[in-house]
Amino acid sequence: MKKLWQVLLLSLFVIILILIKVGSQNSQASNIISALNTTPSPTPSSSSFGGNGGSISTAPTPTPYVPPNPFSYTPLPTNTGGPENDISEVSFTESRNTAQIDDYITFNVTIQNVSSHDKVLNNLCFQSSDGNFGCVWNIHLAPGQTYSASNVGSWTSGGTKDIWVTWSQDPINSYQPLRSKTLMVNILG
Secondary structure: OHHHHHHHHHHHHHHHHHHHHHHOOOHHHHHHHHHHOOOOOOOOOHHHOOOOOOOOOOOOOOOOOOOOOOOOOOOOOOOOOOHHHOEEEEEEEEOOOEEEOOOOEEEEEEEEEOOOOOEEEEEEEEEEOOEEEEEEEEEEEOOOOEEEEEEEEOOOOOEEEEEEEEEEOOOOOOEOOEOOOOEEEEEEO
């Protein structure tokens, strides 16, 4: 029995060495290695090996270690007091809702500072389902003050395009104004 355990331990050692070598190329192997690094329990008794129709006791299935996800995050709580509630869309219109490819459509938006303090917007951008098509930069708004901007867009592919505006007070976070709407234009082509 002692010799059988020596053979089993030597085999386990060889498997671990192979998995370590493969593990440097495959992260999944490290999970297998950590699962193999458990002490078998219970130890089989001598009566379980010998005789007619004897059996080998097996160790319980180990519980694998799952490391925490380094890319997980806790979303910030939503409330009504954040900067996303400081700018409201007063109106948003298009000069026409149907055009040919490469035709120009003019978009007009009016926003208002509905907060109780001055706002400096880094940008006010016109967005479409095909991407950003222009921004106005560095807008200063006193409480209650409105600001109007116009932009012209044209498309090189046909289809229905969604158009909306976003604003930002810094280079990272963008918001849609309160009471914002999305316009739809149909580009024929």
